[in-house]
Amino acid sequence: MPHRPFMLGLAGDSGAGKTTISTGIARLMGQERTTNICVDDYHKYDRKQRAERNITPLNPACNHMDILEQHVRLLAMGEPILKPIYNHSTGTFDPPVYVPPPRAVSDGNRMIPRVVVLEGLLTLFSPAMRERYHLKVYVDPEEELRREWKIKRDVAKRGYTPEQVVADIERRMPDSQAYIWPQKEHADIVVRFYRPLGYDPERPGTLSVRIKLKHSLPRLDLTEVLHSAYEDEPTVLRLETRKEADILDISGGLSPEKAAVFERLIWEQLGPHAEHFNPELIGTFWDKGGHSYPLALSQLIIAYYLVHMREQAVQHGVLSYA
Numbered sequence: 001m002p003h004r005p006f007m008l009g010l011a012g013d014s015g016a017g018k019t020t021i022s023t024g025i026a027r028l029m030g031q032e033r034t035t036n037i038c039v040d041d042y043h044k045y046d047r048k049q050r051a052e053r054n055i056t057p058l059n060p061a062c063n064h065m066d067i068l069e070q071h072v073r074l075l076a077m078g079e080p081i082l083k084p085i086y087n088h089s090t091g092t093f094d095p096p097v098y099v100p101p102p103r104a105v106s107d108g109n110r111m112i113p114r115v116v117v118l119e120g121l122l123t124l125f126s127p128a129m130r131e132r133y134h135l136k137v138y139v140d141p142e143e144e145l146r147r148e149w150k151i152k153r154d155v156a157k158r159g160y161t162p163e164q165v166v167a168d169i170e171r172r173m174p175d176s177q178a179y180i181w182p183q184k185e186h187a188d189i190v191v192r193f194y195r196p197l198g199y200d201p202e203r204p205g206t207l208s209v210r211i212k213l214k215h216s217l218p219r220l221d222l223t224e225v226l227h228s229a230y231e232d233e234p235t236v237l238r239l240e241t242r243k244e245a246d247i248l249d250i251s252g253g254l255s256p257e258k259a260a261v262f263e264r265l266i267w268e269q270l271g272p273h274a275e276h277f278n279p280e281l282i283g284t285f286w287d288k289g290g291h292s293y294p295l296a297l298s299q300l301i302i303a304y305y306l307v308h309m310r311e312q313a314v315q316h317g318v319l320s321y322a
């Protein structure tokens, strides 16, 4: 009887869109079956202590990496953890919370595995963590977009002024380059939102996405949708096979009709898990209560690979059943 959860590791710099992606994945795969862990909770120092020590939260030395590794292992084994909490409103720590074991739940006929999503600055940093995930994703928007997103979010939700956020981004840059960006090399999937030609900043839902898929991933058959795209809208969807990876480009100009065909196609390849998934609430992001088809499809594609990579791991005996 399978007890061990689907394990997804999602990394990227601050404001890159990790929470936005993982929120949609939880909605898609079932919020009641998903445990979402934000790795910010494992900061070693509070905001004041970081300022005193002149250390950024991007530095592994500023985080309890050993406890994080231990918790990733426990969660992967379907065990509970007592998780710290970092509070972004106060800049200090709240009392820890008990996170129940992510064990499979029964739907009457069979067991449905739970999902654990670990998202944060350093989730792909150490081999001890990487080896526990079925799928590793790195979120890598255009740097200008990331800055814009971070400034808006930190001002609206974390009490900073725009000047403070800009100064902080600059101060963090050496650590971004030293610790965060290199994690991209370890990802199975790299998701890059970018501004297409003629992009209107008032319509963030029209951002395009480029998804880099490592050749080690199982094949997602996109023939039908790529073929229909090429006939009438040649630039809306593109799949290019390169030496190091496949590159899937989804334009923000995708019509709702084509997005629906694309969604159905992935859906059909999800296998029996699809019946427990809910595609209705994917693709939303916080700014202006927006919706984006490239975001929705990215979330669906990640879920597809997560399901299939776990299946492969089980088949190859990498994961045993508890």
Ligand SMILES: Nc1ncnc2c1ncn2[C@@H]1O[C@H](COP(=O)(O)OP(=O)(O)OP(=O)(O)O)[C@@H](O)[C@H]1O
Pocket: 012, 013, 014, 015, 016, 017, 018, 019, 020, 021, 120, 121, 149, 150, 153, 193, 204, 205, 207, 285, 286, 287, 290, 292, 295
């Ligand atoms: N695909 C997207 N399209 C439009 N806006 C987006 C997208 N992804 C993220 N954003 C915007 O960027 C902001 C930051 O995103 P999010 O909170 O998901 O980043 P994060 O990587 O989790 O950040 P942190 O690690 O600092 O908590 C969001 O509030 C949202 O408005």
Ligand SMILES: O=C(CO)[C@H](O)[C@H](O)COP(=O)(O)O
Pocket: 014, 015, 040, 047, 057, 087, 088, 089, 091, 121, 158
């Ligand atoms: O890079 C970050 C990830 O969200 C935050 O800045 C970090 O977690 C510290 O938080 P705060 O700025 O609220 O003290």
